[in-house]
Amino acid sequence: MPHTPDLSSLVKAYDVRGVVPDDWGPDTAEALGAAFAEVAVLPGAPDGPLSARPSVVIGRDMRESGPSLVDAFAAGVAARGVDVVRIGLCSTDGLYHASGVLDVPGAMFTASHNPAVYNGIKMCRAGARPVGEATGLAEIRSLAQHYLADGLPEPADEPGTVSDRQMLPDYARFLRSLVDLSGIRPLKVVVDAGNGMAGLTAPAVLGTQAGQPELPLTVVPLYFELDGSFPNHEANPLDPENLRDLQAAVVEHGADLGLAFDGDADRCFVVDETGRPVSPSAITALVGLREVARELGEGRTPTVIHNLITSRAVPDLLSAAGATTVRTRVGHSFIKAQMAEHEAVFGGEHSAHYYFRDFFFADTGMLAAMHVLAALGTATTPFGDPIPLSALAEAYEPYSASGEINSRVADVPAARARVVQAYVTEQGAGPVEVDELDGLTVVHWDEAPRWWFNLRASNTEPLLRLNVEAEDEDIMVKLRDDVLGLVRQER
Template identity: 70%
Template sequence: MALDLSRIIKAYDVRGLVPEELSPEVARAIGTAFARVVVLPEATGDTRPAAVVGRDMRDSGPGLVDAFAAGLTAEGVDVLRIGLCSTDGLYHASGVLGLPGAMFTASHNPAEYNGIKLCRTGARPVGDATGLAEIRAVAQGLLDGSAETSTGLAGGTVTDKEMLGEYAAFLRDLVDLAGIRPLKVVIDAGNGMAGLTVPAVLGTDAGLPQLPLDLVPMYFELDGTFPNHEANPLEPANLLDLQTAVVANGADIGLAFDGDADRCFVVDEKGVPVSPSAITALVGLREVEKEKAAGRTPTIIHNLITSRAVPDLLSTAGAQVVRTRVGHSYIKAEMASNDAVFGGEHSAHYYFRDFFFADTGMLAALHVLAALGTQPHPLSEVAEMYEPYVSSGEINSRVPDAAAATTRVLDAYRLAYPGIDVDTLDGVTVSNWDGHPQWWFNLRASNTEPLLRLNVEAADQDIMEKVRDDVLSLVRGQATGSAEGEETP
């Protein structure tokens, strides 16, 4: 019996164990389906249909890429392989080449996993509602034997192209660091793709001029077994080495990237993590000023888990602020439909109109370095301006019935606070932000696991802790355990 692809093709991407779930046979079927659903329909005029494919450093990557490419070429699609790259490197290639793309990565997942992130021409997202469900259905038919294995078109070709230098130059053109004060920067690549991209963008490996940066590398060796720590900086334990190194080296800032280097986390000179909400506000304000200087009214996107400081600061600065649900496909759709200049998520995904409305941790890092290096104060003082409130971070509880647990919480709060503000944009958000004391929380179910994710924010630490503990006690009244720090899909 063929694998049920709903196990590995979820709302946003493909991710599974290799080879039990994501085998070369499955990769080829997905490649064929990608050709039929996305690549061939997007081909125009006399131009041969083509797609660009990249991969991260996992050992299973080359074989899966070859199988995926075979599925594409059998449908008459030419394949351009760009080899090792970050996910935003693949988006760059899709954007500048005008081709659909596929990135083979399992992001922060352990070594035994791999996956595929798909995009349309110009790095436009492929999610469940924008083609991924259809790709899953076609690939399932191929594996089950109920769909034809080829369309009968002439076979496509496979060629290789190096694009790291173009990627680095593209990002350098968006943020000029040449005139900043000298900064010492510790960077933890987590043995992921930042070990390749950081020396090219922030260093001189791509032949670009030296920047006023003293780089202190950590775990730059590409190793898909992740021998030092998981490549998931959202988990606090994985930031400890960076925090220690920043203080030990007397550095101005620390940066940590995840496995496919599309997310960037920031640590100040004291070794204290700077929240992604603060980074969203900091970068957002830079983009707002740039838009206003060009005579345009800026629009900024943020998801509903980011701090209330984000819409407060950005709207005060003159931006139109759009709140959206969690998930990159939703953010990207809102970015494009609103022609937004920037968008940010609590999980450290940052999106830029100048980068095809796609997410790039490296461009966010450049903005942070520019903001820090064009003024004299340490990062801890700069960050204080963007972090006026106290948040819990994301806390995950494993529950047998997420809907029942959510109902328990809602019933209790509606009883205790008649008329309390509740919205259901993504899970449930309960807010007393217009009252006293100020607090809000969001509770939403995972798309892939029996988890409820809780985020709480309040005007002070005591109130945040009280709301957090009250909600968790209600959620876990019938819980079987908890797990903290897992990444939002």
């Protein structure tokens, strides 16, 4: 009797992700496709279509396992009487664009920044609304598990059709309509695609390969060849090691900035003209201020979402500019929910995910990159001289931050308790504000020395994640080391 895979570890809180073929393969993909159609697409499903011929759009990244998984998933969907539109190679935000403009549910086959042996699925409802554990993914997992154990249901009387459609030109035009780069000063930008999907989307959006007019940009490409084996470096710019080539190329070419994308190109990291990374918090502030100014100019009251790990500079600067800011838990499902609830114009995370109301409340690294290019390309001194990105970003990075530091501990509750005892119960550092929106956040900001930290437990590993920010480097380093000492005391 063939082995039935256990989907409890494959279908996670926000997506499907695992090793191919060890964890899953075409049979599992077909079962997931059938379950996705039943739960998120067909009439009777929440927000399901009223028409007799519902549709789904499917895209994939450059991983070698993608085509066979897509074909199997599409077969599972079509067997339930749902039409399938395959858009082929695309970025995750390209799939969101297709779901948004076609107003149909979607599935993106990608494992983002994970190694080559992985693949996964990000699912969404019509209009690019996310499908997570609390919004249908748990039901999809349960139904797919049933199909794998007991067999797929009989095909619908009228199976769906499977067709192919090219959406890249439409995607490029759509993004160009949201940010006008035609009037900026000439810029040289190095783009590191990491052999991921930005190798397809960057030439289409920033160049002329999708039939768009030429922009005043000189793009220096790094690793644009689509290769799911990632031969040059991991497609994970969150790891500083994966930015080394970009940093060196920016300096070598005398570029104005560098952009690094992850494997499915939904995240974008920025490097200034000196090769120094610009923090995602600074990018959140920069892009947020542009969107706030546009909203105010059009007579609307802007709201911006940020997660609790972003710098204090983000709500401070945006509030001063006239925005309402909303602080959320870490995780795209939380920020997307808040984006929709508040009809927020923009949202940013410390992990370099950037969300836009005008992009279906979804995240798109390319649109964030375009805002950075627009801001830099129009920034001048009072004397008309261009302002470099290092100087522009400095205004948005007034404090010193540790970045996220992971500690593997044997007893997570005990480690957390030691920190609570030292910083909350004893209050040795003076009065603090404490909240537990997501982990433990301790704030000492109303008087000098100003600092805050957040300590969060991993949902899947015995890890504690620490983020620290303070008004200067010395305070940050001392606080970071003191808290880490408490966390790691048992080791």
